[in-house]
Amino acid sequence: MEEFITTHRMNPDIDPVLTIWRWQVSVYLFLGGLTAGLLILGALSVLQRRKAAPTAAQRLLVWTPVVLGVGLFSLFLDLEHKIHVYRFYTTFRVTSPMSWGSWILLLVMPVSVLLIAGTMRETWPGLYAWAERKGLRGLATFSEKRLMGLARLSVALGVALGIYTGILLSAYGARPFWNTAILGPIFLVSGLSSGAALVQWMSRDEREHRLYTRIDVGLIAFELFLIGLMLIGMASGPERQQAAAHLVFGGELTTYFWVFVVMIGLLLPVLLEVFHLKGRPQPRFIAPAFVLLGGLIFRFFIVEAGQLTTWIGY
Amino acid sequence: MAAKKRYAMVIDTKLCIGCGDCVVACKMENEVPEGFCRDWIVESVTGVFPNLHMEYRSERCNHCSNPPCVHACPTGASFVDDESNITLVDPDMCTGCKACIAACPYDARYVRPEGYVSKCTFCIHRVREGLDPACVASCPTHCMHFGDLNDPESNVSKLLESRPFKVLAPEAGTEPNVYYLI
Numbered sequence: 001m002e003e004f005i006t007t008h009r010m011n012p013d014i015d016p017v018l019t020i021w022r023w024q025v026s027v028y029l030f031l032g033g034l035t036a037g038l039l040i041l042g043a044l045s046v047l048q049r050r051k052a053a054p055t056a057a058q059r060l061l062v063w064t065p066v067v068l069g070v071g072l073f074s075l076f077l078d079l080e081h082k083i084h085v086y087r088f089y090t091t092f093r094v095t096s097p098m099s100w101g102s103w104i105l106l107l108v109m110p111v112s113v114l115l116i117a118g119t120m121r122e123t124w125p126g127l128y129a130w131a132e133r134k135g136l137r138g139l140a141t142f143s144e145k146r147l148m149g150l151a152r153l154s155v156a157l158g159v160a161l162g163i164y165t166g167i168l169l170s171a172y173g174a175r176p177f178w179n180t181a182i183l184g185p186i187f188l189v190s191g192l193s194s195g196a197a198l199v200q201w202m203s204r205d206e207r208e209h210r211l212y213t214r215i216d217v218g219l220i221a222f223e224l225f226l227i228g229l230m231l232i233g234m235a236s237g238p239e240r241q242q243a244a245a246h247l248v249f250g251g252e253l254t255t256y257f258w259v260f261v262v263m264i265g266l267l268l269p270v271l272l273e274v275f276h277l278k279g280r281p282q283p284r285f286i287a288p289a290f291v292l293l294g295g296l297i298f299r300f301f302i303v304e305a306g307q308l309t310t311w312i313g314y
Numbered sequence: 315m316a317a318k319k320r321y322a323m324v325i326d327t328k329l330c331i332g333c334g335d336c337v338v339a340c341k342m343e344n345e346v347p348e349g350f351c352r353d354w355i356v357e358s359v360t361g362v363f364p365n366l367h368m369e370y371r372s373e374r375c376n377h378c379s380n381p382p383c384v385h386a387c388p389t390g391a392s393f394v395d396d397e398s399n400i401t402l403v404d405p406d407m408c409t410g411c412k413a414c415i416a417a418c419p420y421d422a423r424y425v426r427p428e429g430y431v432s433k434c435t436f437c438i439h440r441v442r443e444g445l446d447p448a449c450v451a452s453c454p455t456h457c458m459h460f461g462d463l464n465d466p467e468s469n470v471s472k473l474l475e476s477r478p479f480k481v482l483a484p485e486a487g488t489e490p491n492v493y494y495l496i
Contacts, residue, residue, distance in 0.1 A: 003356055003357070003358040003359070008351075008354075009351045009354035010349065010351075011349075011350050011351060011421075011424040012349065012350070012424065012425070013415075013424070013425065014415070014421050014423075014424050015421075018415070018421065020412040020415050020416060020425075021350070021412065078411075078412075079409050079410050079411055079430075080409075080410025080411075080412065080425045080429040080430070080431075081408055081409050081410035081412075081429035081430050082409075082429070084389075084406075084407070084408060084409045084410070084430075085409055087389040087391070087407055087408075087409050088389060089408065091389055091390050092391070093387065093388055093389070093390060095385040095386070096385065096386055096387055096388045096413065097386075098386070098388035098411060098413050099388035099389075101388075102388060144364070171386070172382075172386070172417050173382060173417075173419070173484065173486060173487065174382060174416065174417050174418055174419035175416060186395075196434075208337055226469045231404060238485075245468070306416075307416075310419065310421065311419040311420075311486050312419065312420060312421065313481040314356065
């Protein structure tokens with residue numbers, strides 16, 4: 001069967017293939033996932049020790065609002081009607097994942113700031129002293145008293161944020177490559193892995209460094225497993241999903257996926273981490289840098305792959 | 315209170331010759347910016363030589379009864395008009411996030427140069443005055459029909475009763491309201 005448009009439809013960003021979402025969205029999804037990972041790991045560190053402590057996981061909490069802010073700015077750059085950005089917050093649409101995401105993001109920001117306020121006396125004494133000078137001691141005291149509750153809330157919000165970044169795409173039935181519920185968990189695990197990589201990179205304590213290296217090995221292995229499940233589900237699905245799977249099994253994104261996403265983005269860093277755990281010397285930043293790069297490449301890949309798959313073949 | 319309408323378009327592929335008058339009429343009526351289309355013509359050839367089948371289809375937004383674009387919109391800018399079931403976009407609410415474009419299996423939407431999303435409105439401004447959409451009114455072969463499917467006496471209801479028809483990508487579950495007589 002051959003079908004083509006005879007009266008030229010060449011709507012910008014729609015034809016010949018969808019290119020509505022570009023690097024801005026990929027960067028946002030990556031930084032959103034990284035925020036989720038840092039928030040969850042930092043909050044879990046608080047919960048595990050039952051107190052604030054100057055671990056790398058907790059110290060990195062201070063970056064969560066910054067990373068999320070940069071991500072949101074990137075998303076803002078993608079909006080075509082920027083002046084109407086406030087419209088996200090004049091309603092709540094229960095069927096729209098993007099609406100859910102907008103409100104989740106609005107909750108994550110203040111909760112992460114409170115968690116930082118509750119831990120900074122231990123993690124960033126300089127910041128605590130600065131806050132004290134600015135008359136913000138009350139905020140720190142307020143948060144310290146409620147630290148465990150804030151940490152639990154942060155874990156829940158971090159999971160919601162991490163999963164949402166995947167569901168944002170998976171809810172589009174019109175794009176078969178995205179339309180798989182497992183994308184939510186994959187993005188959450190990938191975000192956790194990015195977070196663990198950053199903790200591993202920044203940790204100055206050898207025990208903590210090794211712990212987060214081991215955690216990251218597990219997370220990457222789990223991510224590979226989930227991606228495998230996603231492809232099996234797609235390849236054994238109905239016609240449209242099979243066509244979507246073909247993108248990485250002989251189709252135009254085959255090299256991109258297997259070389260950049262799988263080999264450079266996942267297998268190489270996990271191997272480097274395993275070698276590191278086995279005592280092979282290597283620069284400390286190499287493995288985590290590849291994990292973070294892999295997370296970014298994965299978001300770029302998914303955003304592009306979904307837009308290449310459609311129900312109508314012209 | 316008037317009964318709720320369910321407007322639909324019925325296009326006879328046996329009569330359509332793919333002249334593109336509907337496309338031009340739409341551009342003129344709705345002042346569609348240069349380089350953009352709200353409707354377009356598809357030429358479809360199926361089969362194996364010498365047993366070939368060719369059909370022309372004038373395509374546009376399907377004003378689906380289960381519209382994924384409306385479900386995906388985070389601000390309510392994409393909505394279904396209460397009286398007519400016609401899917402519309404409110405430019406004052408649209409952020410240009412493009413969720414609706416990603417959600418549409420027919421790729422019927424686009425972003426206007428001003429930054430908000432636009433698409434076929436079934437010429438609701440004409441329909442409210444009792445007129446047919448511009449594309450239907452301009453069709454030289456009279457292959458396009460417009461009317462209320464909730465009215466069993468309407469021309470579209472009668473055409474769908476009397477002729478075999480299809481809709482585009484019914485398996486997408488969107489319940490389209492543009493029908494093609496085959």
